[in-house]
Amino acid sequence: MAIVINGMEYPLPDDFRVSLLDLLRERLGLTGTKLGCNQGACGACTVIVDGARVLSCLTLAVQAEGREVRTIEGLASEDGRLHRLQHAFIEHDGLQCGYCTPGQICSALAMVEELRRGEPSYVTADLAEGPKGATRQEIRERMSGNLCRCGAHNGIVEAIEEMLAGEAV
Amino acid sequence: MRSFEYRRAADRTEALSIAAAERARYLGGGTNLVDLMRQNIEAPAALVDVSRLPGTIENTPNGGLLIGAAVRNSVVATHPVVRTRYPMLSRALLAGASAQIRNMATVGGNILQRTRCAYFYDVAGSRCNKRELGAGCDAIGGFNRHHAIFGTSEHCIATHPSDMCVALAALDAMVHLAGADGERSVPMIDFHRLPGVNPQIETVLRPGELITAIELTPSAAAANSAYRKVRDRSSYAFALVSVAAGLEVVAGKIEDVRIALGGVAAKPWRAARAEEVLRGQVPNRERFREAADAELSAAKSFDGNGFKTELAKRTIVAVLGELNGAVA
Numbered sequence: 001m002a003i004v005i006n007g008m009e010y011p012l013p014d015d016f017r018v019s020l021l022d023l024l025r026e027r028l029g030l031t032g033t034k035l036g037c038n039q040g041a042c043g044a045c046t047v048i049v050d051g052a053r054v055l056s057c058l059t060l061a062v063q064a065e066g067r068e069v070r071t072i073e074g075l076a077s078e079d080g081r082l083h084r085l086q087h088a089f090i091e092h093d094g095l096q097c098g099y100c101t102p103g104q105i106c107s108a109l110a111m112v113e114e115l116r117r118g119e120p121s122y123v124t125a126d127l128a129e130g131p132k133g134a135t136r137q138e139i140r141e142r143m144s145g146n147l148c149r150c151g152a153h154n155g156i157v158e159a160i161e162e163m164l165a166g167e168a169v
Numbered sequence: 170m171r172s173f174e175y176r177r178a179a180d181r182t183e184a185l186s187i188a189a190a191e192r193a194r195y196l197g198g199g200t201n202l203v204d205l206m207r208q209n210i211e212a213p214a215a216l217v218d219v220s221r222l223p224g225t226i227e228n229t230p231n232g233g234l235l236i237g238a239a240v241r242n243s244v245v246a247t248h249p250v251v252r253t254r255y256p257m258l259s260r261a262l263l264a265g266a267s268a269q270i271r272n273m274a275t276v277g278g279n280i281l282q283r284t285r286c287a288y289f290y291d292v293a294g295s296r297c298n299k300r301e302l303g304a305g306c307d308a309i310g311g312f313n314r315h316h317a318i319f320g321t322s323e324h325c326i327a328t329h330p331s332d333m334c335v336a337l338a339a340l341d342a343m344v345h346l347a348g349a350d351g352e353r354s355v356p357m358i359d360f361h362r363l364p365g366v367n368p369q370i371e372t373v374l375r376p377g378e379l380i381t382a383i384e385l386t387p388s389a390a391a392a393n394s395a396y397r398k399v400r401d402r403s404s405y406a407f408a409l410v411s412v413a414a415g416l417e418v419v420a421g422k423i424e425d426v427r428i429a430l431g432g433v434a435a436k437p438w439r440a441a442r443a444e445e446v447l448r449g450q451v452p453n454r455e456r457f458r459e460a461a462d463a464e465l466s467a468a469k470s471f472d473g474n475g476f477k478t479e480l481a482k483r484t485i486v487a488v489l490g491e492l493n494g495a496v497a
Binding site: 015016017019040046060063107111120127140141144 | 170172173174175177196198199200203204207208216218220243246247249252253256259260263264266267268269270272273398403404405
């Protein structure tokens with residue numbers, strides 16, 4: 001058994017202590033995913049595992065055995081064109097230092113799918129009915145697991161709004 | 170982090186036998202345990218990964234739900250029946266942690282998560298009776314804004330951080346367990362222990378015992394229920410105070426009411442005194458306040474958390490008022 005990262009298969013580390021984040025950064029050279037707090041408080045290490053956004057710092061690599069992992073390196077097309085959410089982050093100044101950006105973008109991509117499935121959030125008024133569109137309040141609540149110490153949150157929300165614009169959510 | 174063995178259990182029988190043989194800890198999503206191991210607060214010799222055991226949400230013959238312990242928090246929160254028949258549970262789960270953590274955390278792991286008391290985490294600099302029995306408690310007389318006002322002892326004033334468990338306590342949920350001696354069930358309200366003289370013993374789980382599922386029973390109060398969490402920032406923070414409540418009003422009188430509080434004790438705090446005051450009464454703001462006063466009369470606060478008493482009262486009144494409006 002192995003782990004699939006951005007479509008490529010990799011062997012698991014021998015040491016069970018290695019986190020998914022350390023596997024990506026230290027063993028495979030995939031340094032796009034960032035090490036922030038290393039304790040589940042900041043979201044900088046967010047990656048997408050089997051379609052769900054998770055924290056790679058609190059995931060032991062062995063727990064992801066047989067799973068498909070998508071990281072920021074896996075978003076651009078093969079000819080190097082950026083994903084349109086990456087473009088939107090640039091357009092709307094959704095970053096200053098950029099350290100939290102890979103986590104923000106991976107988190108936002110999975111969040112869009114959660115919205116498409118009609119899943120409620122804590123601020124959704126009617127839980128049974130689900131969210132009434134991707135309001136700023138909904139986006140902010142759903143992105144609260146990704147901190148930005150530069151304070152680019154408004155640009156981040158705008159970038160996500162642009163990506164969602166025109167899409168039936 | 171100290172090294173450990175890792176085994177993935179194929180089924181419940183295998184999980185129980187590995188745990189018995191190796192004095193292992195069960196691993197769910199790892200969102201709390203992996204962190205505690207990294208801080209050297211926990212150092213198990215082995216982990217038995219039970220996160221891939223069959224995790225399903227099934228209807229029970231009496232119209233309730235049986236939720237497997239391995240089901241992820243996000244799956245429970247967004248389940249159609251949970252959203253419509255047990256909204257306080259859905260809302261409580263959605264109030265907890267972040268989307269990423271809810272995708273990782275299991276039901277069993279949520280129940281067994283440990284306190285976020287800063288002194289418990291500060292291995293290098295603080296005394297904590299949970300970590301080292303007899304060492305003392307630096308939270309008492311320390312920065313205790315986040316600490317308990319019910320059921321404390323001179324040895325520990327930590328709170329249990331779960332939102333989910335508060336709703337489960339109000340819903341009279343049952344926790345199903347399996348161990349070497351067979352299966353048993355414990356009400357959620359009896360699952361966690363108050364600190365007393367042994368704050369390191371946090372639940373009634375026996376060594377090697379595994380949480381297999383939680384069971385919900387339907388009721389009118391469960392269907393008309395809500396969860397409100399008050400915290401220092403509007404999202405992704407632990408509760409200062411939270412309230413899970415359900416209300417059934419028949420012919421203008423309170424037929425059934427369930428209230429549980431979070432952020433106030435080492436366990437989800439079922440507000441039995443408040444419920445007692447309300448049963449059979451006409452629901453209105455005065456009765457709600459009277460009930461909240463009765464419950465909080467037993468509260469004992471510390472230097473940093475005196476505000477929690479009034480905050481809990483007002484939150485109880487607000488949530489009951491919201492539910493009363495919803496049925497009117």
